Amino acid sequence: MQVIAAPGPVSYPIIAASTKNKDIKVIFSKEGKADVILDSTVSLAKRGLKINYVTIKGLLSIYPNIGKRIGIWRKGSAADVLARALLDKKGIIAEITYADDMRKIMEMLTSKEIDSAVVASAFGKGITFEESLGIPGNCGANVISHEDEFVSAYNEGIDMFKNDPEGFASTVSSTLKIDKEFVINTMKNSLLKVEKLDDDKYFVDLIKKFI
Numbered sequence: 001m002q003v004i005a006a007p008g009p010v011s012y013p014i015i016a017a018s019t020k021n022k023d024i025k026v027i028f029s030k031e032g033k034a035d036v037i038l039d040s041t042v043s044l045a046k047r048g049l050k051i052n053y054v055t056i057k058g059l060l061s062i063y064p065n066i067g068k069r070i071g072i073w074r075k076g077s078a079a080d081v082l083a084r085a086l087l088d089k090k091g092i093i094a095e096i097t098y099a100d101d102m103r104k105i106m107e108m109l110t111s112k113e114i115d116s117a118v119v120a121s122a123f124g125k126g127i128t129f130e131e132s133l134g135i136p137g138n139c140g141a142n143v144i145s146h147e148d149e150f151v152s153a154y155n156e157g158i159d160m161f162k163n164d165p166e167g168f169a170s171t172v173s174s175t176l177k178i179d180k181e182f183v184i185n186t187m188k189n190s191l192l193k194v195e196k197l198d199d200d201k202y203f204v205d206l207i208k209k210f211i
Contacts, residue, residue, distance in 0.1 A: 010140070061118070061125055
């Protein structure tokens with residue numbers, strides 16, 4: 001089974017699973033064709049790929065609530081798209097400030113340069129976009145073939161985290177060259193569950209004018 005995965009949280013469980021199953025080949029990219037493509041649900045929609053499964057929920061939230069000055073990591077990111085869709089749906093006028101580093105966003109929040117921020121679950125927990133927008137989830141999969149194998153492998157990766165968070169994080173952090181604590185906190189503070197999505201039309205329609 002060949003998997004093309006964005007090198008973010010959506011890839012963590014399949015990275016872990018691939019260490020046990022050598023039939024899984026993971027390629028870190030935002031382009032190309034494979035049996036399974038893993039990315040944020042926003043990116044999958046942007047690429048015109050059907051979201052067949054949701055894999056992670058609660059990865060992004062607005063903390064502490066929806067304010068008038070919102071800090072967002074990177075313009076055009078999933079956080080940006082979802083925040084602008086939320087403001088549009090709720091009819092809220094807010095000033096958006098962008099930064100290229102999540103820690104910078106948190107510093108701005110502490111210094112009251114902004115009164116709210118879209119944060120990753122590793123940094124805090126506010127109002128999730130699943131709650132505020134009714135989206136199916138933050139991360140997902142476009143599955144062309146090997147569906148059962150993918151579901152089994154991804155669930156195995158989730159179980160590996162639950163059984164050994166430190167070992168799981170060490171594998172992921174060494175593969176992606178990222179902080180181990182970030183991996184642990186991201187997984188611990190998100191809802192990890194592979195769920196089939198029969199219809200992604202609501203989600204695609206919700207965000208299409210912002211992507």
